[in-house]
Amino acid sequence: MNDRPLQEPTFLLLTALAEGPQHGYGIMTDVARMSEGRVKLRAGTLYAALDRVVAEGLVEADREEVVDGRLRRYYRLTPLGGDRLTAEVERLRLNAAVAAKRLKLRHRAMRGLA
């Protein structure tokens, strides 16, 4: 499995699909909501991203629906995508834990100096 750190938009895209299948517009709004508006995936970027994660086997098409005469294709996380996201979460968690521990030591040292 590719163990390179995921870029934030990819991470958010996979996270958006972690709970269940979603269609393109659903992913777009979910990513904006999760990142509190910091990451806004436009349609072009979103589909280039989906093309890539589908090619890497992390995401696959789930089903298609026609709503108001328009096609909606739902995407879901594959088992490989789930593993990749889990590994990334663990990597981030470990990094965050190390950083928090170091910061705590730093604060303690600064308090000692004061």
Add this chain to the structure above:
Amino acid sequence: MTTAGGLEGSYRRLLRWYPSSYRTRHEEEILGVLMDAAQPGQRRPGARESVDLLWSALKIRIRMTLRGADSQAWQAALTLVGVLLPLLMVLLKLTEFLDRGAQYGFGTPADLLIGAYGEPGSYARSFQLNPHSVALTGNVGDALTAGPLPALILAVLVCLGWRRAATVFAAFVPLAFLGIALTNGYALLAGPRKDVTLYAYGLEALILLAAPGTARGWRALRWQPSALLATATVAGGVAMNGGLWPLFNVPLAPPASALARIRLREQLASLPHGFVDQLFGIGAGGWGAWLLYQGTLVAIIVAALVIMLVSSPVNRRALFLLGIPFALGAGIYLCSLISPPPPASAGNALAALPLLLIFLAAIAVSLGHRAGPDVPGRPATPGSA
């Protein structure tokens, strides 16, 4: 036409920039998302939205092109050539060094560094004949193209599997040479020896980018019989050229056949030979002898390589890739024969064009690998979800 109809039409026009096979599957889907995300009363796509669609269309196009070339056979061939090409470059430099050094003397380390094989004292003479700065830039240029050191460094980096460093170095050599040549007014056209070397470095940079398998270094060869045989054949050629050949040739040649050989040499000398002449740095009048001795050997090596490399789809592709620098060099050489010759600046632009195209392809490959949601370039941060 309604506002929504006008907007939809504009989006469809933008979506035409996507590859048709991609559009067949995704056009209606993307259009649905675009229309869902549109502001109420929006009449036309926003500037950012348009740029995003066009940029993504370009990325998808590049990626689909790469996927076409991503088939296993091409990937295997790229990996094979990525590791083999620098090794062959080193071996060919060694051939030249041993061949010409054995005949005319090996010279000083500085002579060797600038690739003045068989021309002892060239480095020192260049400073006597030219102003210091001219001699220095000329020698640096020669060291980059004719000298063995860059090829050796590249081969070591590639064999160690230091793909990124090797890519940067392979791109640096031709760019540095071009910088020196163009600022000092050197003529690049009709210099196939240098041009082929420059194209080989450019191609190597492109291959290293396109073939992640080259990160395995020498292990990527997987001891493939074809790769080993190719290398062994060239190594054999090196040994023969470097001194063994006369053992087979001179002592066994009776006087009668020596006369016949001189006649044959004269006949051969009348054949058109400009490109090969310049490619191998053959001096005036040396063509007949070269063709009879080293040329025969080169022909045997080339024939052996061709036979070995056409033995499988991967090797056929590898042979095609290995031929690219030579084909480009030959094409540029043919351009140099145009009469009247083009002005120096046009000639240089023409010689630099293949390199520019190779680098554009390298940028496209790089974009294709990076394309996707990662473009904004931010690594995932804790607590963002």
